[in-house]
Amino acid sequence: MIEVKASMAGSVWKVTAAEGTQINDGDDVVILESMKMEIPIPAEASGTIKELKVGEGDFVNEGDVIAIIES
Amino acid sequence: MTDQQTFEERVKNIAGGGAEKYHEKNAEKGKMFVRDRLQLLFDEDLDIEDAFFANCQSEGLPADGVVTGIGRINGETVCVMANDSTVKAGSWGARTVEKIIRIQETALKINAPMLYLVDSAGARITDQVDMFPNRRGAGRIFHNQIKLSGRVPQVCLLFGPSAAGGAYIPAFCDIVIMVDGNASMYLGSPRMAEKVIGEKVSLEEMGGASMHCSVSGCGDVLVSDEKEALLFARSYLSYFPSSYQERPKTREAREPEAFDKTIEELIPRNQNAPFDMYQLINRLIDEDSFCEIKRKFAPELITGLSRINGKSVGIIANQPRAKGGVLFPDSADKAAKFIQLCDAFNIPLLFLADIPGFMIGTKVERAGIIRHGAKMLAAMSEATVPKISVIVRKAYGAGLYAMAGPAFEPDACLALPTAQIAVMGPEAAVNAVYANKIAALPEEDRPAFIKEKQEEYKENIDIYRLASEMVIDDVVKPDRLRHELSTRYEAYARKNVQFTDRKHGVYPV
Numbered sequence: 001m002i003e004v005k006a007s008m009a010g011s012v013w014k015v016t017a018a019e020g021t022q023i024n025d026g027d028d029v030v031i032l033e034s035m036k037m038e039i040p041i042p043a044e045a046s047g048t049i050k051e052l053k054v055g056e057g058d059f060v061n062e063g064d065v066i067a068i069i070e071s
Numbered sequence: 072m073t074d075q076q077t078f079e080e081r082v083k084n085i086a087g088g089g090a091e092k093y094h095e096k097n098a099e100k101g102k103m104f105v106r107d108r109l110q111l112l113f114d115e116d117l118d119i120e121d122a123f124f125a126n127c128q129s130e131g132l133p134a135d136g137v138v139t140g141i142g143r144i145n146g147e148t149v150c151v152m153a154n155d156s157t158v159k160a161g162s163w164g165a166r167t168v169e170k171i172i173r174i175q176e177t178a179l180k181i182n183a184p185m186l187y188l189v190d191s192a193g194a195r196i197t198d199q200v201d202m203f204p205n206r207r208g209a210g211r212i213f214h215n216q217i218k219l220s221g222r223v224p225q226v227c228l229l230f231g232p233s234a235a236g237g238a239y240i241p242a243f244c245d246i247v248i249m250v251d252g253n254a255s256m257y258l259g260s261p262r263m264a265e266k267v268i269g270e271k272v273s274l275e276e277m278g279g280a281s282m283h284c285s286v287s288g289c290g291d292v293l294v295s296d297e298k299e300a301l302l303f304a305r306s307y308l309s310y311f312p313s314s315y316q317e318r319p320k321t322r323e324a325r326e327p328e329a330f331d332k333t334i335e336e337l338i339p340r341n342q343n344a345p346f347d348m349y350q351l352i353n354r355l356i357d358e359d360s361f362c363e364i365k366r367k368f369a370p371e372l373i374t375g376l377s378r379i380n381g382k383s384v385g386i387i388a389n390q391p392r393a394k395g396g397v398l399f400p401d402s403a404d405k406a407a408k409f410i411q412l413c414d415a416f417n418i419p420l421l422f423l424a425d426i427p428g429f430m431i432g433t434k435v436e437r438a439g440i441i442r443h444g445a446k447m448l449a450a451m452s453e454a455t456v457p458k459i460s461v462i463v464r465k466a467y468g469a470g471l472y473a474m475a476g477p478a479f480e481p482d483a484c485l486a487l488p489t490a491q492i493a494v495m496g497p498e499a500a501v502n503a504v505y506a507n508k509i510a511a512l513p514e515e516d517r518p519a520f521i522k523e524k525q526e527e528y529k530e531n532i533d534i535y536r537l538a539s540e541m542v543i544d545d546v547v548k549p550d551r552l553r554h555e556l557s558t559r560y561e562a563y564a565r566k567n568v569q570f571t572d573r574k575h576g577v578y579p580v
Contacts, residue, residue, distance in 0.1 A: 008394045009432045035427040036496050037343050037395030062434050 002045045004067040006060040010034025017043075017067070019052050029067050030054065047071030085123060085133040089157030097156060100253055102230060103297050105138055105155040108188060111301045112151070113142035121173060125166040133158055135166040136191075139174040141183070145309050150178040153188035156231055161191035163237070165201035168209050175215040182314035184224040185216075186304065187240050190231035209236055216243035221415040224311045228300050229254035229280070229290070238278075241289065245412050246307065246364065248300045249280035249290040256283055256290070285367040288401060293367060307362055310376040310383045311416050318417045318564075324381035325357035327553065334549035338489050342465050342496065345391040348373055351423065351463065352386060355379065355553045361386075364412075365405050371395070372402035374409040376418070380557045385413035388423035389474070391464075398429045398473060400443035406473070407450040414450075419457035419560050422481070426470035427496065445579035448472060452479050453570050457563035459483050459556060462490035462534075462543065482563045483544045485555065486534050492542070493532040497525040 010032035017029045025046045032039040047069040054066050072080070088094065088104060097104070103111075110116050120140035126132045136158035141150055152171045154161035163171075178185040194203060202208050219225055220243060227244035233256045241247040241256055249256075257278030264270045264277065276282065283290035294300045312319050330353070337350050352361060356377040363375035371394040377384050387406055389396035398406075413420055429435075429444050451458075451473065459482055460475035471492055475481045486492075493500065501524045502509075509517055530536075538546050547555050 008397065008399075008430065009434055035395055035397050035430065036498050037391070037397070037427050038345060039395050040345065040392075061432075 001050070002043075002047065002069045002071060003065045004029050004041060004043055004069060006032065006041060006062055006064045006066055008032070008034055008039060009059075009061045010039055012054045012056050012058045012060060012066075013038065015052065015054070015056055017049050017052070019049050021049055023047065023049055023069060032060065041066055043067075043069055045069055045071050081124070081127060085127065088133055088155050089131070089159070093157035101296055102156070102190070102253060104157065105153045105188070105190075108230070108297060108301060109138065109142065109151065109153060111298060112186070112188075112304065113144060114146065115143070117142045117151070121177075122166070122170050125170055126164065131158070132164070135164055135170065136161055137163075137167045137170050139170045141177070144184075144305050147184075147308070147313050148181065149184045149186055149308070149313075150174050150181075151186045151188065154191040154231075156190040156192075159192075159195065161231065162193060162195045163191065163202055163209060164195045164198045168202045168212065169207060172207055172211050172215060175212065175219060178223055179215070179219055182223060182316065184226065184308060184311070184313060185219055187225070187227045187244060189227060189229050189233045189237070189240055191234070191237050192232060193234040193237045213239050213243060216240070220245075221315060221411075223314045224308065224416065226304050226307065228304055229256065230297055230300070231255075232257075234258075234260065246291045247283075247289065248292045248294060248303055248307075249284055250297055250300050251280045251293055251295050254280040254290075284365075288365065288368045288404065291364050291368075307376070310362060310378075310418065315415055315417070319383040321381045322378060324378075325360065327356060328353050328358045330354060334487075334552065338464060338487070338549075340489070342491060345395065347392050348388045348390045348396070348423065348425065348463075352377070352388060355421075355556065356384070356386075357381065364409060369399060369401040369405045371397060371399060372406055374405055376413075379421075379553065379560065382557075382560060383418045384421050384556075384560065385409065385418045386421045386423065387474070389426040389470075391425050394430075396426050398426065398444065398447070398470060400435060400438045400440050403429075403440070403443040403447040403473070407446040410447070410450040410454050414454035414456050417456055419563070420451075420454055420459070420475070421556065422451075422458075422460040422475040424460060424462050424466045424470065424474035425464040426466055426474060428468040428470040429473070442579050444469065444473065448479075449576065449579055451475050453576070455566070455568050455570050457482050457560055457566055459485065459559060459563075461547075461552065461556075462486040462492060464489050465491045465493075465496060467491075467493055467495050477542055482566065483559055484542075485545050485547050485552075486538070486543045487549055487552070488534065488546055490534045490543075490546075491529075491532060492534070492537055493528075497528045497532075500528050501525050 013033035014031045023043045028040040050070045051068040117140045126135040136155050138153045225244045227241040227247045229249045238256045255278045284293040360378040373388040477484045
């Protein structure tokens with residue numbers, strides 16, 4: 001089980017992965033909007049997205065868990 | 072035995088290091104014998120060795136567990152101390168410490184770089200009165216390191232543990248190279264942590280190479296084996312002069328690597344979209360000349376040594392692909408040390424700016440982003456080496472200042488045609504200035520109003536307007552940037568200025 005965490009504080013601009021689907025190492029899980037920049041948050045391992053913990057528009061703080069990947 | 076035989080017997084025993092079983096144990100972990108390491112490190116071998124016979128009257132302490140001496144790297148003289156972990160786990164006795172102190176003093180006298188090949192369990196508790204508290208005890212090693220700092224390059228290669236007090240050797244070096252899996256650094260071991268504070272943790276989590284190179288920032292370069300560490304040290308030193316009194320040697324100039332995409336095609340027009348700053352760096356520098364420092368730590372800011380036309384240049388570049396290129400406490404810290412390193416050894420600086428600003432929010436305020444940011448500004452401001460800032464895309468707010476903006480006496484502040492300099496970006500600015508007005512408008516009228524105001528704002532911060540006001544020194548065509556930099560560094564090499572007259576500043580640490 002691998003947790004995908006927010007690298008910085010911001011709001012979820014786009015969710016680019018869906019629960020139950022396959023994801024590859026390096027693919028974006030969500031794109032945050034922070035400091036007026038698009039901040040892609042990639043998966044750090046390949047596997048299945050077990051749980052997505054955020055939705056578009058949510059605020060996340062640095063270190064918050066965004067998704068859980070089962071590899 | 073004749074005198075000659077006695078001599079040869081002694082030399083053989085000392086040169087062989089500790090007992091065979093310790094050699095075997097080290098080999099299992101992929102660790103080389105200290106003398107083999109030195110052979111790989113130097114052009115040939117150690118040229119001069121001091122106190123080879125240290126502690127030779129005692130049983131089982133060849134060279135007292137440390138090799139010290141002088142050799143050559145890339146043809147230049149360097150001083151070295153190297154722990155022998157086959158001798159009492161590389162621990163420090165009184166003579167070990169005295170040997171280290173003496174080679175440091177030699178480095179100070181002959182103005183030569185000082186290398187520390189560390190692989191040591193720490194102090195020999197049984198010898199503590201002779202090596203810990205006294206004037207020429209272990210404390211003097213650190214005192215000497217601090218004195219050597221900025222005079223000559225100091226490099227630490229960490230092959231094994233560097234525990235407790237010993238962990239300060241890497242801390243005072245310019246750069247720490249750590250071998251993954253074997254190198255570690257910690258004040259208290261996991262066993263001690265469990266006893267004293269009740270924390271249960273593995274050695275790797277507590278002070279492993281990977282942790283230090285990505286989380287704490289105490290390590291600079293993570294390598295997979297000892298050979299890679301030794302070759303990295305050789306290559307690193309090729310960018311430096313032997314001391315602050317000299318300039319780095321010019322090496323053979325090379326063209327940059329060839330790419331299909333031009334710089335213009337590389338940089339997205341949308342200021343908010345990320346791109347990979349490494350791609351720009353590789354188009355500006357001599358092929359294969361990038362020697363990156365702290366690649367895994369605070370990746371939103373790239374720091375590394377390079378060559379442009381064969382000459383050393385230190386690069387500080389925002390990386391929009393990581394955390395939007397925003398500056399954080401760790402990245403500001405990383406920049407401050409790197410800038411000081413280059414400035415100390417006459418290596419010109421290049422700032423590549425694409426920065427939305429310093430991070431905001433509770434998390435970073437509590438981490439002291441203001442004082443960490445101030446540290447970066449202070450280091451950048453004080454640097455008197457040739458200093459060029461290039462505004463690649465945006466430079467907003469204090470981000471402009473941190474990246475050697477016009478007020479900080481860069482020798483030139485250049486802009487690419489894609490550059491945008493402002494207190495903040497158009498979106499944020501329009502929101503800030505017209506918040507009440509926007510709220511008062513009917514919802515359907517808002518997007519048009521916002522767009523109009525953003526366009527007005529963009530005109531106001533247009534890069535040619537700033538060029539016209541002489542805020543920036545030139546707007547440079549992207550495919551001419553390398554040539555422009557090379558020509559300017561050539562001219563600014565004649566620069567000889569002192570920042571100001573005083574004992575020293577009060578650093579905002």
